[in-house]
Amino acid sequence: MARFDPAAIRAQFPILATGPDGKRVHYLDNAASAQMPQAVLDAVIRFETTQRANVHRGVHRLAEAATNAYDGARAAVARYLGVTPDGIVFTSGTTAAINTVAHALGETLSAGDEIVISELEHHGNIVPWQMLAQRRGLVLRALPVTAEGTIDLTALDRVVTKKCRLIALAHASNVTGAVLDPAPVAAAARAMGARVLLDGAQRIPHGPLDLLALGCDFYAFSGHKMFAPHGIGVLWGRPDLLAALPPFLGGGGMIEQVTLERTTYATPPRRFEAGTPPIGAAIGLAAAVDWIAGLDWQAATEHEKRLTGRILDGLSAITGAHVIGPTGLQGRLGVVSVVLDGAHPHDVSQILDTHNVACRGGHHCAQPLHARFGVNGSTRASLAPYNGDDDVDAFLAGLADAAARLR
Amino acid sequence: MARFDPAAIRAQFPILATGPDGKRVHYLDNAASAQMPQAVLDAVIRFETTQRANVHRGVHRLAEAATNAYDGARAAVARYLGVTPDGIVFTSGTTAAINTVAHALGETLSAGDEIVISELEHHGNIVPWQMLAQRRGLVLRALPVTAEGTIDLTALDRVVTKKCRLIALAHASNVTGAVLDPAPVAAAARAMGARVLLDGAQRIPHGPLDLLALGCDFYAFSGHKMFAPHGIGVLWGRPDLLAALPPFLGGGGMIEQVTLERTTYATPPRRFEAGTPPIGAAIGLAAAVDWIAGLDWQAATEHEKRLTGRILDGLSAITGAHVIGPTGLQGRLGVVSVVLDGAHPHDVSQILDTHNVACRGGHHCAQPLHARFGVNGSTRASLAPYNGDDDVDAFLAGLADAAARLR
Amino acid sequence: MSDDLYQQAITTLAKAATGAGKLEHPDACETVDNPLCGDRVTMDVELTDNRIARLAHDVRGCLLCRAAASAIGSRAPGRTAGEIVQVRAGLQAMLKLCTVDPIDGWPELTAFQPVAAHKSRHDCVLLPFEALIRALDRAAY
Amino acid sequence: MSDDLYQQAITTLAKAATGAGKLEHPDACETVDNPLCGDRVTMDVELTDNRIARLAHDVRGCLLCRAAASAIGSRAPGRTAGEIVQVRAGLQAMLKLCTVDPIDGWPELTAFQPVAAHKSRHDCVLLPFEALIRALDRAAY
Numbered sequence A, B: 001m002a003r004f005d006p007a008a009i010r011a012q013f014p015i016l017a018t019g020p021d022g023k024r025v026h027y028l029d030n031a032a033s034a035q036m037p038q039a040v041l042d043a044v045i046r047f048e049t050t051q052r053a054n055v056h057r058g059v060h061r062l063a064e065a066a067t068n069a070y071d072g073a074r075a076a077v078a079r080y081l082g083v084t085p086d087g088i089v090f091t092s093g094t095t096a097a098i099n100t101v102a103h104a105l106g107e108t109l110s111a112g113d114e115i116v117i118s119e120l121e122h123h124g125n126i127v128p129w130q131m132l133a134q135r136r137g138l139v140l141r142a143l144p145v146t147a148e149g150t151i152d153l154t155a156l157d158r159v160v161t162k163k164c165r166l167i168a169l170a171h172a173s174n175v176t177g178a179v180l181d182p183a184p185v186a187a188a189a190r191a192m193g194a195r196v197l198l199d200g201a202q203r204i205p206h207g208p209l210d211l212l213a214l215g216c217d218f219y220a221f222s223g224h225k226m227f228a229p230h231g232i233g234v235l236w237g238r239p240d241l242l243a244a245l246p247p248f249l250g251g252g253g254m255i256e257q258v259t260l261e262r263t264t265y266a267t268p269p270r271r272f273e274a275g276t277p278p279i280g281a282a283i284g285l286a287a288a289v290d291w292i293a294g295l296d297w298q299a300a301t302e303h304e305k306r307l308t309g310r311i312l313d314g315l316s317a318i319t320g321a322h323v324i325g326p327t328g329l330q331g332r333l334g335v336v337s338v339v340l341d342g343a344h345p346h347d348v349s350q351i352l353d354t355h356n357v358a359c360r361g362g363h364h365c366a367q368p369l370h371a372r373f374g375v376n377g378s379t380r381a382s383l384a385p386y387n388g389d390d391d392v393d394a395f396l397a398g399l400a401d402a403a404a405r406l407r
Numbered sequence C, D: 001m002s003d004d005l006y007q008q009a010i011t012t013l014a015k016a017a018t019g020a021g022k023l024e025h026p027d028a029c030e031t032v033d034n035p036l037c038g039d040r041v042t043m044d045v046e047l048t049d050n051r052i053a054r055l056a057h058d059v060r061g062c063l064l065c066r067a068a069a070s071a072i073g074s075r076a077p078g079r080t081a082g083e084i085v086q087v088r089a090g091l092q093a094m095l096k097l098c099t100v101d102p103i104d105g106w107p108e109l110t111a112f113q114p115v116a117a118h119k120s121r122h123d124c125v126l127l128p129f130e131a132l133i134r135a136l137d138r139a140a141y
């Protein structure tokens, strides 16, 4: 294959086009929300203009088309993940997916049971467990984080006890970019009879994965970080486990029979999809999955890795710049968070904006992790396949400028 | 003003255009999901192609544009409803909105407290309360339904006791079309110190309302029934009440400060918006609200009422056709559900489909109401301003055909 | 054409309602719901030598569902559970894969071919078979 | 131009950090957070005859926030709570309504005009004023 060409990919994203001023945005905020290719937008437009209807309860041709498209979206996501559609629950995002497990699985837990998270989790994988712990008298424990910004798996022995019912960890960190090795986690959980949930929000935009090989019981992710609309996400659960869990939200579509006295519930995944789902967004997600599957991920991964190396190299030349996370290229994704001595991340990203660079500054919804490193926030550059050397160079130039001006 | 022209409105809806075969869909399934005008689609496309980013936590120009658009959407919805934006919580729909109250308000209730609903509620306003009652040992009571398909308010005295903490009723029924008079409900609630939630899913697509004049504490509705995308909805709550409620879902955006030990929460509405919101859909909802506000609702209401009369008159000529709901035009919306003796609603709507009429057949997520009338389902025609006499006539002709063929 | 769904053959089959009713002493009785539409089929069976001796069905459902139950009422007696499973497989193929082969010994099932185009209605046709097979499973114990 | 945000005046103001520190015996001490970015301002005040006698601020925040606190450090002493509320109102108008009038007695606040174009940064500038006004309210009791 020829050299990977990010410009050819970028050409599919209207928002990344060069403007009349000859400039374009260097979009390095992909870990917050990735951009949307025309193919995904077209799928959404097609739904709204040719198939729009509510699903599941109508037999007219639009309802049938909408239902087929929605069921087809579930099948497409399942196919991409190598799982069966009955394990795919559509939610409004990662946060809703994790809250669903916190409530449904939570109903089966009792006082004294333990949940294990880590110090590097996104608030979306901390707060639901804190709230559950409070509701049901559970104990929340956390694996520490190494100086390299990875979850310290040597602590598994100590932190995961016989009382552990669930280990919930980020498959990849949204701050350090570190990718978890799920095997020891799954082994530790299995030894104690606990379940494993992986928060895949950051892993999923970086290419195909063999979900069943991870050894987890639940996997959560969001559409908007993988080139799809906001407001759609997925909770995958092992079908036998989902079937054993009580529902979470109540409403239309998740029931079998309703009387004023008593309700029986549908089987999964419908049991966990109360009310009208985000139909257009689910169809957009399926288009995004198809779009992702069409990329050469061996080349794209190499490309992202090379750009990550370029960022790390460039940073080492900026005095006062420190990376929170692995300093090497192993076991990480193209997410790099930087602390600039004496400079506030909001000021840094504001100055980067004047260089047409879109980066996120702040705590990235990971306050405990930043506290671990003794800072309040960082400036994060995160990659997608459409990013090129020019994006990285603009980032580095902007950062050097910020360093000069803010110190 | 000239006579109301539904064709001019219809022209703004790509899906309602006449096809190459000279036919177009007679879309009478608006109570399930209304169609989307080009203006709403354009607003969504504009967001995805010029402003797309995550909100609230970024300072680069796309994040700022997305945040302004999202905050602007909240302000637009608030303005339309005549309330302040701090009472507008974006959810994924009516069902999510009602579940939010069931959990947040539910946390403040104790065993023996009573919740009052009615026999005509949508499952989305039944099941969350049943589940809450089970979780916390509450008592669920229901107001009966009259032979005319309205909530029997003469039973308020009997059903609403001193133990009542909440009355949750449909502002308009999705089956009978009956519109609730909220004043006696609010008075009964106030007398007992209870709150009032109105499920406005069916009322909201039929023109402006003076929300504060209703006397309720919470109001819930969905975007997809008011010409906006699926996957967005609103929970309005009286700001002082929202401020006193604990959060429901946990995650990013709804926090103030997170440590592994303890979390403090943001003020409403953010407290109730955990995780990345459905940004594009919220922007679509704002465009839908603007679009609705641009209609002449005095004329549109007259028009819908005239068409409703045309349906009711036509039905009286079909032997074996019975309306579930008010047989007159007072206190109702353009939602008409029909039982055809000896015919199953799915067969009826399938035959209607051959007449290019899109109608919903089934229980419409209101099994208790259908049980009240001794049937399993009905065939429902529901109107929007783009419907015309031809749509109604096609429906009546199709229904007569179904009656002839299925009996 | 969706219109074909309600061709004479289906209507006649449904109205015949062969086998409708209850058995007094069934070996098994199973009820299956279609939660999407609230339809429900109850199937009573009596077995003799592993063959269906008698059956009766009670259907709260649409015309398609009633027609399928009626076909069962006239064709299932005398069959084994294995044969019924095969018939259902053929019917499923007709609906999901749009096969047009007649199903051996059950000529009236051909009338369901147009349903293939309407995915939301497949379960209506299959529900009585599902109930029958569950009842046969139960009776086998 | 966003660039203007970091003009020399702002940087100088922030680096001067006038009034940074703690008071030993404040009449009131208030801490205010910006939950969106985790920034935090603590303001100590001492009043004499309803006027600010001394103040000190402790800022964990961005350059804009530090610059605003520094302006307060140099200009607030001697003022009444009412005067501070008026200054904040002027600053809010500058940011939200893009007014360009200088604020009487606080000329350095003019440097914040370019922030008007960046809604996400308004609170950075206003946070120290919010903290000061809360501390003054508290001290008044």
Ligand SMILES: Cc1ncc(COP(=O)(O)O)c(C=O)c1O
Binding pocket: A252, A274, A275, A276, A277, B031, B032, B093, B094, B095, B096, B122, B124, B125, B170, B172, B173, B174, B199, B201, B202, B222, B365
């Ligand atoms: C009266 C009523 N309440 C609640 C709902 C549930 O709305 P959604 O499915 O959009 O959550 C609906 C519509 O389906 C409805 O008509």
Ligand SMILES: Cc1ncc(COP(=O)(O)O)c(C=O)c1O
Binding pocket: A031, A032, A093, A094, A095, A096, A122, A124, A125, A170, A172, A173, A174, A199, A201, A202, A222, A365, B252, B274, B275, B276, B277
């Ligand atoms: C690791 C991780 N987990 C969870 C989330 C929450 O995702 P969402 O906001 O889409 O629900 C995010 C993204 O914000 C994330 O990066």
